[in-house]
Amino acid sequence: MSNVGSIEELEESLETELRPPSMYQVVLNNDDYTPMDFVVDVLQLFFDKNTEQATEIMLAIHHKGKGICGVYTFDVAETKVMQVNQFSRENEHPLLCTLEKI
Template sequence: MLIGSILKTKPIESPMNTRMCKQKNGEPLALIGQPDVDWELDTHLDQVEETEEESLWRVIIHNDDVTPMEFVVMILQRIFELLPLQAEHVMIMAHYTGMAYVCTLPLSEAKSRVGKAHFAAQLEGYPLRFTIEPE
């Protein structure tokens, strides 16, 4: 992580790094450039990143009567990286049941791929729709 690596780098030795920061009440806060300062922000950001990575979401495709089946299969293969037979199976399931499970991804990846799929469908004038739901 960029912030963590910046905060943990060794300080440049200079007279500016040796002065004390003071709180409003006059007590010393920390020595600027002190290498063993406990950066709580860095720890918090690492925890947030791990939580987001662990949060998995299901991508669901919804049937419509306009989008061609070939286009749906192409989107499932190119954007969601399904194999040809998997993509055809998902498309058929959505066609006959109204919706179908596509895949499970971390939240940010699910949002990104759904956004790409919606964008590609809109460019072609199709109402193809995907949603995401918690695992």
């Protein structure tokens, strides 16, 4: 019987310790130099947005100063940020992609 109690206690402690991973939103920040078409291309290429979705996010970036591209776990968000920033630099645009914990 003592084994049953131990297993139940172990299961309870595991349940209380397991939490879903923290989530992060990937954000594109507005600047005065990056063409709107390039921002739309980035959203389609890296975030699988269709033209309508990408245009809507691009306009939010333009009018509000930033726009959310998607919500991911840290590793995925960090990778997307690095890919977008590298792609922007390679294309000589100052577009800045960041991540924010939510």
